[in-house]
Amino acid sequence: MIRISWGTTRFVVLVGTVAIKMVRPRPLWVLRRLARYLITGVAPKRLLAYADNPLESAAKHLFAGVAVNRREYRLWQEFPHHFMVPTLYSLRGIVNIQMRGQAISEEELALSHPFRSSLKGMTPDAIGDMVKAMNFCRYEGHICLLDYGSEDTFALFSQPEIQHHMAA
Numbered sequence: 001m002i003r004i005s006w007g008t009t010r011f012v013v014l015v016g017t018v019a020i021k022m023v024r025p026r027p028l029w030v031l032r033r034l035a036r037y038l039i040t041g042v043a044p045k046r047l048l049a050y051a052d053n054p055l056e057s058a059a060k061h062l063f064a065g066v067a068v069n070r071r072e073y074r075l076w077q078e079f080p081h082h083f084m085v086p087t088l089y090s091l092r093g094i095v096n097i098q099m100r101g102q103a104i105s106e107e108e109l110a111l112s113h114p115f116r117s118s119l120k121g122m123t124p125d126a127i128g129d130m131v132k133a134m135n136f137c138r139y140e141g142h143i144c145l146l147d148y149g150s151e152d153t154f155a156l157f158s159q160p161e162i163q164h165h166m167a168a
């Protein structure tokens with residue numbers, strides 16, 4: 001059965017054993033906030049998520065999913081962890097193919113988070129993402145992270161020390 005799931009930066013088609021993660025540009029979202037900035041002279045906070053300059057940030061916003069997909073694939077290639085769902089393929093960040101897992105509940109994640117002790121070094125925003133059940137699934141019997149394309153996640157899990165710590 002095919003299912004579609006919408007993330008902030010990607011939309012995901014779940015089909016058979018795989019998850020196809022496609023870039024989700026949101027031009028109307030960006031345009032609306034840019035218009036507000038041009039009219040009032042004040043940039044809405046979320047428009048500045050990617051750069052201090054509103055125009056630069058708007059441009060980056062449009063292609064945020066490409067950067068997320070690229071980082072997710074690269075992290076899996078260079079620093080795979082057993083608690084990550086494998087990312088099999090990336091078409092220049094426009095489309096990623098990941099193995100498909102089953103949704104888990106907040107209770108399941110709270111009971112058996114796979115790397116809670118490693119979250120300490122992260123920013124509060126990043127920790128927020130890493131404790132949301134929507135970013136995890138059950139894959140081959142284990143609770144695994146399915147959303148690991150953010151800069152914070154990349155920074156954390158690309159540290160070789162973490163690799164050793166997690167393997168122990």
Ligand SMILES: Nc1ncnc2c1ncn2[C@@H]1O[C@H](COP(=O)(O)OP(=O)(O)OP(=O)(O)O)[C@@H](O)[C@H]1O
Nearest residue numbers: 005007008009010012019098099100101134146147
């Ligand atoms: N490998 C997978 N197996 C099962 N479901 C998945 C998988 N990858 C993604 N999904 C579903 O798609 C949703 C969006 O995926 P993901 O979180 O990776 O995208 P995102 O754009 O980073 O979203 P957000 O920024 O909102 O967290 C997930 O919450 C989940 O429901």
Ligand SMILES: [Mg+2]
Nearest residue numbers: 007134135147
């Ligand atoms: Mg997510």
